[in-house]
Amino acid sequence: MQTIISPLQPLISFFKQYGNISDGFIKKLEQECSFVTVRKNKHILSPIDSNAALYFVTSGIVRGFIKDEGKDITTWFSFGNEIIGAIRHPHENPGHSVEYLHALEECELIRIPYTLIDFLYTTFPETNLIGRKLLALQYHEASERSILARIPTAGGRYERLQKNMNHNLNSIPLRYLASFLGMRVETLSRIRTKSHMNDKQKLSHA
Numbered sequence: 001m002q003t004i005i006s007p008l009q010p011l012i013s014f015f016k017q018y019g020n021i022s023d024g025f026i027k028k029l030e031q032e033c034s035f036v037t038v039r040k041n042k043h044i045l046s047p048i049d050s051n052a053a054l055y056f057v058t059s060g061i062v063r064g065f066i067k068d069e070g071k072d073i074t075t076w077f078s079f080g081n082e083i084i085g086a087i088r089h090p091h092e093n094p095g096h097s098v099e100y101l102h103a104l105e106e107c108e109l110i111r112i113p114y115t116l117i118d119f120l121y122t123t124f125p126e127t128n129l130i131g132r133k134l135l136a137l138q139y140h141e142a143s144e145r146s147i148l149a150r151i152p153t154a155g156g157r158y159e160r161l162q163k164n165m166n167h168n169l170n171s172i173p174l175r176y177l178a179s180f181l182g183m184r185v186e187t188l189s190r191i192r193t194k195s196h197m198n199d200k201q202k203l204s205h206a
Contacts, residue, residue, distance in 0.1 A: 060107030
């Protein structure tokens with residue numbers, strides 16, 4: 001007998017990393033989630049949109065950012081296989097977020113409405129365990145970003161990011177990476193050039 005694979009398998013597999021999920025849980029995901037394709041350099045979400053859902057990134061790179069006096073300030077990056085969303089107070093009704101979600105590449109996403117999340121929490125006990133583990137991971141990532149922002153030197157911030165980031169920083173446009181690190185593009189360019197030279201020297205002496 002042929003096994004039927006759910007189109008939501010990437011999201012289902014993601015949840016299964018953090019706990020067992022029931023058939024009813026999966027069925028509800030299949031009923032309520034939807035698929036979204038966003039072209040490169042387009043917004044997945046902006047302040048003019050209702051902030052009523054989270055997104056699971058199946059492919060592509062996403063940038064979160066805010067605007068202050070017309071200037072973009074990058075707050076985070078996602079390289080896929082994770083759930084993302086814009087800033088939202090947990091006790092308020094869905095409104096309009098100050099945050100933008102920006103596709104740096106063409107992105108494939110699964111939209112997860114907040115109404116579905118609320119239903120899963122009240123109906124399926126496994127949601128509480130999975131949610132607690134995901135919140136712990138997000139708290140850790142937020143703490144890392146907080147530490148990164150407080151490192152006084154530009155070189156120190158870049159070194160810490162390079163050490164902790166599990167993805168290729170070269171896949172992020174320089175201006176967005178500089179914004180995230182709180183430095184000028186020219187400064188980041190000098191730091192990266194110096195870092196590459198040091199890496200070459202280490203290899204030559206290995």
